[in-house]
Amino acid sequence: MTDTETSFDKERARAFTSRALGILNDGALSLMMSIGHKTGLFDSMDGQDPATSAEIATNSGLDERYVREWLSALACGGIVDYDPSNETFCLPQEHSGLLTRRAGPLNLTVPMQQISLLAEVEDDLVEVFKEGGGLSYEKFPRFQALMSESSERRFRGGLVNQVVPLLDMTEALTAGIDVADVGCGSGLASYLLGKEFPNSRFVGFDMSTDGITHASEMAADLDNVSYEVADAAALNQSERFDLVTTFDAIHDQARPKDALAGIFAMLRSGGTYLCVEPKASSVLEENMSDPMAPFMYTISTMHCMTVSLAYGGDGLGTAWGHQLATEYLTEAGFTDIRIEGIRDDRGNNYFISTKP
Ligand SMILES: C[S@@+](CC[C@H](N)C(=O)[O-])C[C@H]1O[C@@H](n2cnc3c(N)ncnc32)[C@H](O)[C@@H]1O
Structure with missing residues (x-):
């Protein structure tokens, strides 16, 4: 035997x-x-x-x-x-x-749609498993619409009522400040904040023309909200903003370090950066008890990691984790980084830091 x-x-x-x-x-x-x-x-x-x-x-x-x-x-x-x-x-x-x-943010049929979205690229992905490289955003024509539906649930539920108090910026936003949302997708975050805080000015940046077109149409009635097609890794916006946000928009970038350095540079001294990234550890075994971990690594393999690799990028993956994220933020110049969370968005960490 x-x-x-x-x-x-x-x-x-x-x-x-x-x-x-x-x-x-x-x-x-x-x-x-x-x-x-x-x-x-x-x-x-x-x-x-x-x-x-x-x-x-x-x-x-x-x-x-x-x-x-x-x-x-x-x-x-x-x-x-x-x-x-x-x-x-x-x-x-x-x-x-x-x-x-x-059911609002609890409606699981919204993320359920991601299974069929990912299945559309299965054969292409098999090829990059063999040859390396990645699948670019063009391979995911439904991505912006689905992302926008997914984000809508958490933005409408939590942005004004939970995120702004977390930043302790209600007074500043009411008085009037400059805010940028980098990797804004279809732009709903800037739109909702723009409506709530008419004295503040909001700019959304994204490299997706689909996302920016949709965002610009949605916010056409707001004078204080605008959107620009731009590569986050080459923003060149020197000390223009008091608050910069990124919502799930760093880990799938090709050049996340350049994007973070650009965000640091575009903040005025004393300005705040809110970096929202998937709640995960950088250590695989620490994610194994997370009930959403298989889904997270699948999304990563079939979308977040591969889109980054498609542009010759770092391919950090969805579960790059709070340890590595903190290292990246520190390297970009951010100090005193605190990690928070909100009730209506259990799947993300909210990294908050102020530029010295
Ligand atoms: C996961 S989506 C998040 C979108 C939006 N923040 C939300 O929460 O709905 C990531 C976004 O980052 C954008 N993105 C990726 N790489 C980028 C780059 N280099 N420059 C600008 N935007 C980028 C994508 O087009 C996409 O809209």
């Missing part, structure tokens, strides 16, 4: 079989849940009495045959209840709080 045969743990193999099958089923269900969000099916079932597939399809304005198949998948997956006596389906109230637009 070989060593491998004697040490083979049958119980472990059985448990893993069950887990692997679970992954297969849950992967499939993540697509169904994303479709439930996009079609509005979860919203139309929210708070409703049990109904047949025909009634649910009519209420949602959708094709019955597709709705019935979708409901069958969700019933088998334990997401909706099914009563075979009258062939009715119901979304339990204990589930709807995580699956509907009413």
